[in-house]
Amino acid sequence: MAELLQFISSGLTVGAIYALVALGFTLIYKASDIINFAQGEFVMLGGMTTVFVTLAGVPLPLAALIAVVSTTAIGVALHRFAIEPARGASPVALIMITIGASIFLRGVAQIVFDRRFHSLPPVFGADPIQFGGAAILPQSLVVLASATVIVTVLWLFIERTLLGKAVIATAANRLAARLIGIDTRRVVALSFAVSAAIGAIAGILITPIALTSYDAGTLLALKGFAAAMLGGIGSAPGAVVGGLLIGMMEAFAAGYISSNYKDAVAFLIILAVLLSIPQGLFGRAKVERV
């Protein structure tokens, strides 16, 4: 029982981070049909910037803020200088541009920062809390609470504000949205900004537990992408559920089978799900019109 609880807590923690990355994929995909493979680099930039700004003597909360703001600026710049000029290119070409961007950001990160692993001090110390025989890190609770807040705020923003409604309209039908006077370019730019901010926050949250380095983004992007697909691409609840599921699968596979094969188990289950439900857990089956 204690073991089970332990696996659930570590699975949910990692899963919450995957969910945030998947949410970033989903937002950009909703607004623009683009799969942004630089999403993992946003996470890396959030963690690395915070580490290096704190090393320069800035207090942690301010450093975190600087990291989120600068990563958001990079997200907007990515849209402005790489995605916007390539408007109308094929989906594969756009994917290649975002992959190019991810290589570029990784390359810049190893020049500006370094090639070593870094950590951050946990917000509420490193002493685990004993709960039902399981040792839970305070930082895990911080991750879960923050992820919940982010998802709620994002939901409120999309559902309750005029700008959020513009995002929904753009996702539903870009041409119709433009016809009723929505600046769809700004909506896409906004989706890049918000995705970058969410990614940066995820990076800051996970660094005390999992360490970060200039190339930490690749694997996170893969897991986040897989989570978004598992939930059904374009579905925000799907992204969250997909992320948590992958985190749990990994934790259980690592605990009961072998930590070497935890990634293999996660991807095997994803394959199995996709082969039985080709549109993902929460995706809608598309009816093709000819």
Next chain:
Amino acid sequence: MPAIVIAALIAILPLLFPSAYYYRIGVLVFVFALAVVGLNLLMGFAGPVSLGPAGFLGIGAYSVAIGPVHLGMPSWLCLLGGALLSGAIAFLVGRPILKLKGHYLAVATLGLGLLLAIVLTNEARWTGGPDGMSVPRLVLFGWSVRGATTWYWIAGATFVAGFVLALNLMDSPTGRALQAIHDSEIAARVLGIDVARKKLAIFVISAIYASVAGSFLALFNGYITPDAAGFLRSIELVAMVVLGGMGSIVGSLVGAIVLVVLPQVLTVFHDYEQALLGLIVMVFMIFLRRGIVPSLAVALAGWRK
């Protein structure tokens, strides 16, 4: 016609090579171009985007490593065996996977490639684990194949053969059926084309191309690590296809040349290598979005007018 030009270029080019290093680059270009031609048949003609092509490259590479070392089989037999195994795996997993569409297909192929890389990394008893293993030299009729110059001619000839095969395949009824599928799957089906079967066939063929390229790569380098089957290798292969031009067989060679030669040139810039590589990929895709060869062909046609 393009095949003759390319064969002539391959034959003449060594006259300009100042050192053996250039033969080495040449071998790498041919080996990757071979895999890319196969992948381009799949992505450029049949349609589906694969994010796991390096998986089959890895099968080919480890076949010529594990076969001779652990099973005592001759390398050339293992090369054929690896190709057969890759084709068989593609045939088995192809039917369910190719039913998926768009990004779902991409994530499924991604998962498949990753699974293979994970197995190669963890089964250290057979594969040497993350450190990799050394590959015995290829021995043909008692002749041990070694040296970049020898490999240049072998890889060059194999590439031309693969190139001609791909061109002929595209002109065959199967090739025309594939192009019809690429343009509109539903229209192709209405015309009576067995879409699932044609797609499966091309998936198997592209797996065999990748496997042979992987075997060559391992035999030439004499060493192999699980990176050969990894995600970044897959991305590299896809980038070669897209950069050269999807659906352009000549583009496959151009894409391989650009992405093999470019990192070699960029090593001059040391730390800035990766950043520049990413930047160049972005700039190419933004300004030559259909790929180098098709974009230049359009530009040339416009200029002639």
